[in-house]
Amino acid sequence: MDKHLLEDKAKGLTASISELRAHISKFDEAKGLDKSILKAQEEIQALEVDIQVLKENGAELKEKYRGIAASITQPIMDAMDAILPSGISGISIDGKNLEIAWVKDNVARPYNALSGGEKAAFDAALASALGATVIIVEAAEIDGPNLHDELEKLAQLPQQVIVNTCHHLNGTFPEGFSVVNLG
């Protein structure tokens, strides 16, 4: 065969080889990416399992924590609920935070958001729960009807109770109370 023809053939083959090598490189690149994607997806699946387990463990620990916390808060709330004229107390422990609220009509109102009259009634309940043997109620801001309800509750307590008020009750106070009239 003519040498020039052979050289042309060699050039053509060289170009073809170069192109085929580029094709193989593309296939390799795609294969490498597929492999990486698959590996990452496998890791994600393993993580999903881990996360599920951790969530379940976390839920168990949280339940355990709630149980222990409730062993602290429940007696307090029980003691307070015995005195509060309406609603229930809400005390929760979240980490190092202690949340204290008065729950009325399913609405929890934090201690600092209570009105003066509410705070007076709530303080009496909290003092009782915190172990006071003498409960002093500064009831100046408690209105008549609420004071009556409050006194009804306080009358049931075993502790000594002193209620300061500017309302002249006209004899309508629960049994067991005596009145000191300062004028």
Place this chain on the structure above:
Amino acid sequence: MIKSVEVKNFKGQTKACALNQKTIVVGHNGTGKTTITQAIQLAVHGSVPGIGKTNPIIYDTFATDLKMAVKIEIDDTTLSRAFNKKKDTVTQVFGINGKKATKEKFIAALHDAGAPVIVDVKGFVDLSADKKMEALLELYPPKGDIAKVENELEAAREDLRAKQRKMKELESMVSRLQTERDSIQLPPGTPAETKAALDKAVADLEETKAEINKLAIAEAEERTKKAMEIAEHNRAQQEALRRQGQMMRDREDEKKAMAAAATTIDTPEKQGVITNIKDPKTADDIPQSRERTIAENTLRARADRMRSQVPDPRESINTIIAAMQKAGCGVCSAVLVAKRELKKYTPTGASHG
């Protein structure tokens, strides 16, 4: 139970108030309701919530005379605290059942009397979270190690957060890789087919190169043969010229010898030597001395011209060897032959390329 409370020069008031288990103290503003509760707190705790705990501060806040006192009656025990100011000093004087007592005895008597507990709720609410928890844990010991469980819970939360972060990173990576993967335009066919086509092309190329080399070797061998023929021809010509030159020099020497003999002995004619005898081949062609010199010069010039016109065979052979080596037949027989021929034109001891 606190049965009564009594104050003297306390917030400008001096009075006593009997208390029961459940007592409602009624009065308009400023009539002394709060005074009674503050007096109870001062008598029991020695301080009033929200007011400083030192004697001078207590005195300055509540006293309206040089001597201020609060007294409570718990069951059958009367306990009192008096705050007396003398010059710039305020002293607290303790009393049990009307008699002076030390602070320690006062506290012991208070304890013996049942030590009323009056909780400062505002003070509790204002405590830090840790202090509040401490107070609660003291009052209501938990059924379990809450701190330990809390730490375990926090560790589990942190672990969870770390794994969730890792998962997000992986999801992001997969998304990026998928985009990259989608952007690749794959060539037609399968990798195996492409690989097979490549192998075939490589084999074809090798075969083609081998054919090209084969042709190159044949061409090189042909060129070598021609170069050797030219070299042989040149060598023959040079040899002929050399012989011709030598012959001429020999003739000249012979003539010189004959002339010398003639001058020293006799002329040939005198000696009866026949002088017209000619060389059977060249006698007629040999010119006289001047003419011979011209002829010699002419021959030399022709030889030099020939040498300059004919290419140096060493250069030709070296070119051929280089071409063959470039074509990949560095050790084939044609190269070895060419190298052997080259040696013939190389002076002894000289190297060739």
